[in-house]
Amino acid sequence: MFDAILRPIIDKPLNLLAARAVRLGISANLLTICGGLLAVCAGFALAGGHFDVGLVLVIANRLLDGLDGPVARITGPTDFGGYLDIVADFVFYLAVPLGFGLAAPANLIPALVLACCFGLTGISFLAFAAIAAKRGLETSAHGKKSFFYSTGLAEGTETIVVFILFCLWPAHFPTIALAYAGLCILTVIQRTASAWAAFKP
Template identity: 60%
Template structure:
């Protein structure tokens, strides 16, 4: 929901850093993989109840997730890079709730529901992108991407906010996870309605 509004604010500084990294010989895929490893590390840290350290890794991982596209734009974008980016994103999205599930047994049911909701959201996102590609649709609302990004209530920005709140208030993980799971399901419904309208 907020990604397209935040893009114009964060893209200029990210693009400037991305150009410098590209000039230094860093590739977009290297940045993507580093972000994924750090994001999974955040889940491990959270699993051991190092919540603030986990938070720092979450933020660093998301910074790298923004920078990989900036590096790609400074060099060249590739379909494999787009594939690697989305797989890395969802590895991160699974790692964080999984970490909270390991941190406290009471969290486990809510972590499972959140992971399930991320799975449905991801499927709706990718299925819509496939149909949009077949129809020749394009959008740059989320910046120049390898495939079509359909908007919804729960996007990247909202996910990061939810994860930050979980790390700062781990005792409220269940509540935050339940609310965000509901937002994910609403997003799936939104995309399904949009697909019905657009592709029928």
């Protein structure tokens, strides 16, 4: 929901950091892989109840995720890089709820519900992107991407905020997780309506 609004604000500092990373010989794929590994580490830290460490790893993961795109645009984007990026994103989206789900018995059901809802939003997102590519549709609302990024109520910015709230107030994980799961379902409904409008015969 807020990704497209924040894009012009965060692009400049990210582009400066990306240019420095390229000068140091750091590739976009390396940043993506390291971000995915940090996501897994965050899941383990959260499962062990180390919520402060988890918070640092969550923020570090998002920083690397924000950098790999600008680096790719400088060095030349690749289809494999686009594939790797979305896989690493969903490692992050699933590792954090899994970590909280394992941290306390009361968290397990809300974590499963949230993970399932993330799966549904991911399916709706990728299905939209695949059909948009088939039809030759393009958008620049989220900057230059490897494939079509459809806008939704629950996007990257909202997810980062929610994951930070999880780490800051872990006792409230069940409530926040179920509320955000509801927003994810609304996003699937919204994206389905958009798909009907864009793809109907």
